[in-house]
Amino acid sequence: MDITIHTSFLPHDDPDASLAFYRDVLGFEVRSDVGTGTMRWITVGPVGQPGTSILLAPPAADPGITEEERRTITQMMAKGTYGWILLATRDLDGTFEKLQAGDAEVVQEPTRQPYGIRDCAFRDPAGNLVRIQEVG
Amino acid sequence: MCHPGWHRARIAAQHLNDLARLRRVRDRIDREYRQPLDVEALARDVGMPAGQLSREFRLAYGRSLYAYLTVRRIAHATALLRLGGLDAAEAWSAVGCASPGIFAARFAELTGGPPAAPRRRATATATATATAKGTAKGTATGTLPSQPKPPGGPVRNREAPASEPHLA
Numbered sequence: 001m002d003i004t005i006h007t008s009f010l011p012h013d014d015p016d017a018s019l020a021f022y023r024d025v026l027g028f029e030v031r032s033d034v035g036t037g038t039m040r041w042i043t044v045g046p047v048g049q050p051g052t053s054i055l056l057a058p059p060a061a062d063p064g065i066t067e068e069e070r071r072t073i074t075q076m077m078a079k080g081t082y083g084w085i086l087l088a089t090r091d092l093d094g095t096f097e098k099l100q101a102g103d104a105e106v107v108q109e110p111t112r113q114p115y116g117i118r119d120c121a122f123r124d125p126a127g128n129l130v131r132i133q134e135v136g
Numbered sequence: 137m138c139h140p141g142w143h144r145a146r147i148a149a150q151h152l153n154d155l156a157r158l159r160r161v162r163d164r165i166d167r168e169y170r171q172p173l174d175v176e177a178l179a180r181d182v183g184m185p186a187g188q189l190s191r192e193f194r195l196a197y198g199r200s201l202y203a204y205l206t207v208r209r210i211a212h213a214t215a216l217l218r219l220g221g222l223d224a225a226e227a228w229s230a231v232g233c234a235s236p237g238i239f240a241a242r243f244a245e246l247t248g249g250p251p252a253a254p255r256r257r258a259t260a261t262a263t264a265t266a267t268a269k270g271t272a273k274g275t276a277t278g279t280l281p282s283q284p285k286p287p288g289g290p291v292r293n294r295e296a297p298a299s300e301p302h303l304a
Contacts, residue, residue, distance in 0.1 A: 078155035079156075
């Protein structure tokens with residue numbers, strides 16, 4: 001078997017705000033952008049790594065999701081308990097400074113964790129937790 | 137004329153906005169868990185009266201600000217005991233607990249044993265497994281490994297000034 005992890009998903013509640021964060025602050029390239037209004041599906045990913053993408057998608061677009069479930073999802077996004085992703089970089093301090101300078105919502109400064117890794121964390125505009133760890 | 141649907145939408149939007157402010161408070165508690173809880177400062181930071189913050193935080197996250205901070209501190213202390221090679225006194229001091237007695241009581245209540253227990257129980261293999269799982273879990277939720285179970289009852293804020301009863 002030859003399987004790669006190709007696309008992961010994060011919800012947005014304001015496609016333009018999420019696009020600005022991932023493109024302008026994180027420096028990702030935009031690979032596709034379909035739909036209109038709040039119903040937009042935007043594929044972004046790191047430059048030079050075409051095989052790995054994040055799909056920024058409207059939450060609860062599935063017609064099988066009830067109104068109550070939709071409300072719960074949007075509330076969980078707002079309170080910061082719904083979406084999250086783990087990224088990695090060789091230059092944690094430089095990345096942290098760049099994101100902080102880009103007005104990203106800081107959750108945690110670069111910190112050595114008791115379980116070994118060194119990481120920092122931000123919120124994207126939709127409330128998703130973006131945790132970035134240092135790799136050698 | 138104001139359509140009832142618009143009114144509902146406006147209330148829903150305001151609620152989401154309030155939840156986002158609570159998220160910033162929670163993130164700040166996570167970041168500054170070693171500091172004493174200062175509800176007034178947290179509330180000022182997000183432009184919300186302290187009483188409203190205490191009420192809404194409890195509604196949104198299912199526990200009071202102080203109970204949440206305590207759970208965080210115990211989780212960090214547990215990680216330090218298991219993985220950081222610290223003893224109980226060093227662990228409680230590192231997570232900002234002012235009193236070893238209070239820390240031991242809360243630790244036992246939340247984890248079901250005394251502060252030294254996790255490391256005693258851990259064999260080399262178990263520690264390695266916990267490390268691997270802890271990393272996955274920690275990265276998943278932004279928490280540290282070995283998340284203690286939620287407190288059974290209300291947690292009193294012993295850091296709050298007695299003159300401000302709403303702080304707990």
